[in-house]
Amino acid sequence: MKHRIMVLGAGYAGAYAAGLLARRLHRDEVEITVVNAEPDFVERMRMHQLAAGQELRRHELTELFAGTGIGLLVARVEAVDAERRTVTVTGAAGTDRLEYDTLLYTLGSTAAQHDVPGVAEYAFHVAGRPSALRLRQHLDDLDGNGTVLVVGGNLTAIEAAPELAESRPGLRVTLATTGELGGWLGPSARSHLFRAFDRFGITVHEHTTVERVEQSYAVAADGTVLPADATVWAAGFAVHPVAAASGLTVEENGRIRVDRMMRSVSHPDVYAAGDSAFAIRDNGRPLPMSCASAGFTAMQAVAAIVGDLTGREAPETSLSYVGNHISLGRKDGIFQLVDAAERSKTWALRGRPAARVKAAILNAGPWSMRHPTYGRPTRKHHLADVPRQRNEEVAA
Ligand SMILES: Cc1cc2nc3c(=O)[nH]c(=O)nc-3n(C[C@H](O)[C@H](O)[C@H](O)COP(=O)(O)OP(=O)(O)OC[C@H]3O[C@@H](n4cnc5c(N)ncnc54)[C@H](O)[C@@H]3O)c2cc1C
Secondary structure (H helix, E strand, C coil): CCEEEEEECCCHHHHHHHHHHHHHECCCCEEEEEEECCCECCCHHHHHHHHHCCCCCCCEHHHHCCCCCCEEEEEEEEEEECCCCEEEEEECCEEEEEECCEEEECCCEEECCCCCCCHHHHCECCCCHHHHHHHHHHHHHCCCCCEEEEECCCHHHHHHHHHHHHHCCCCEEEEECCCCCCCCCCHHHHHHHHHHHHHHCCEEECCCCEEEECCCEEEECCCCEEECCEEEECCCEEECCCCCCCCCCECCCCCEEECCCCEECCCCCEEECHHHEECECCCCCECCCCHHHHHHHHHHHHHHHHHHHHCCCCCCCCCCCCEEEEECCCCCEEEEEECCCCCECCCCEECHHHHHHHHHHHHHHHHHHHCCCCCCCCCCECCCHHHHHHHHHHHC
């Protein structure tokens, strides 16, 4: 019987990890199944572009996985039972319960609502394709006019506001944030950011906490009413509740607690990567939810899975955080690097050169799904008996 590896989620972490696993393990010894809600690899980093009305290239997972032997199941993961090693899914064929021997959990995250009244009912977000398309439709219905309020002062809000303003110049775009807009950026990046927002005509309300969202306005803590034909909630990410209900040990925020190798600390046959994993770097700080973190943690999880299944020592891969690449519409951007203490460097790459760097990074995502070894030759390894015996013992 083949060892069944199941990968939940085919985003930046899952699609990449599945492709890498298929190139490291023998097809006649392992069966790799990827479960994903959508038939495509969705470039989540472009969801503000999609909402703004731009057409994005599709990346069908069957095409990305062609020739690898990876099985794709387009279905929603409803539940994971880490004790019984089962995953409940709902797809075109109805609801099913699937068994696994090794699980890689990479379901990513969605918009954090922070229990603010009205957000669930009235606000839009760009954390996934269905929600971005919903916002796009609503903006189409506004016929190019109206006021859009973006709530948040961090990366997603910073990228969403200029994208909407550039692609839909008839809109009035405002942004409200509890703290400072891009307060962590170095001085040159921050002044560039404000110049860009001025150029786009975006009104910024700093130190403004939105406490309630209604259909056509939002209300701040000091009672200020902010008009909004569409409120775009971009105040951070939260992981899906599936992990917390699975029996796996999770952090307070629901992210799966993993060791240095991305193994669940409670269930060593479960690995997690990407936004769903609470991974600690060598400097003791958690990795931020980001595309780079998804790549690093996926690489580490694959090394650990291959090591654990083949009896080889798994190498530690780098878990670093070097900074942020930020788009300000299609022609402008900021590439802010951080120093060893993770403080923003005084200088940052800005303008068109930064936009070109960002475009290259975005294009590298789907490319790496097709070429997960980055063109380097790789050897496949045979499974050791050890993991199979361990599984049988646990199952007995
Ligand atoms: C608008 C926007 C811009 C961003 N810009 C940047 C940036 O510039 N730089 C950066 O580093 N990061 C950026 N990010 C963050 C980055 O996209 C995430 O950190 C990254 O996608 C995490 O990868 P992941 O594989 O963990 O999750 P995802 O890429 O979200 O993949 C998760 C996958 O799981 C699937 N899934 C989820 N739930 C279920 C379910 N119940 N059943 C089945 N399938 C499910 C999803 O459909 C998806 O395919 C941005 C995010 C957004 C929303």
